[in-house]
Amino acid sequence: MYSDTNYYMLVASLPHMPRTFELDQVPISRIRLQQRLAMLGEHDRNVVEQVQGFLLWDRQHPERTDEEVQREYDRLMKSIANKLVRDIVGHRMDVRTITSALRRRRLGLTPPSGVGQYVEHIQKHWEQLDFRLAREHPWIPLVRRYMEANDPLQAERQLLLATWNRWVKLADDFHFSFEAILLYLARWEIVDRWTRLNESLGHQRFEKLLAETLGDHARIDN
Secondary structure (H helix, E strand, O other), rough: OOOOOOOHHHHHHHHOOOOOOOOOOOOHHHHHHHHOOOOOOHHHHHHHHHHHHHHHHHHHHOOOHHHHHHHHHHHHHOOOOOOOHHHHHHHHHHHHHHHHHHHHHOOOOOOOOOOOOOOHHHHHHOOOOOOOOOOOOOOHOOOHHHHHHHHHHHHHHHHHHHHHHHHHHHOOOOOOHHHHHHHHHHHHHHHHHHHHHHHHHHHHHHHHHHHHHHHHHHHHOO
């Protein structure tokens, strides 16, 4: 479809995206990023809004029911024509379904109904340690072990890393194109997610340290 976006100019205006998501801050603020995206043509803006809307939805309320996830997945797949956007949505939903299955099995629950291509496969291989998916998704054993060790931060890190590596690999095939912009946005979202997670954990550690310090002083005063 025709687009009046100058992809070269837009991509060149974006700060370099590092090869790792484990940064202290995003390469560009959300406000400035949206200002850059204003250079997109109308059709491209609509597609980008679909991607950003989905990524925001995916971050909110991780406890959504399978039925809610299914409805959103069906709605998106009916409305999205761009092949790469469908890949972004499909991959995130696959990760969500596999992760949900790991958690539910650990709690002794039944397999999730979930969405995506692996639902029936997981149900069929429910008793297998990694649902016979570890070859295609090598992050599964790592995430499972961190879950078993009650280390949610490292489990989340491995999930982000798996998705990050997928987008980095794809981004190497695109440069000054609309696909390059979509993959930049997908990676930006991961960096933003990680930095916010670190900030939240840092605040929690500070509060815990403060409470411990005040507690020590209270015992001394008594």
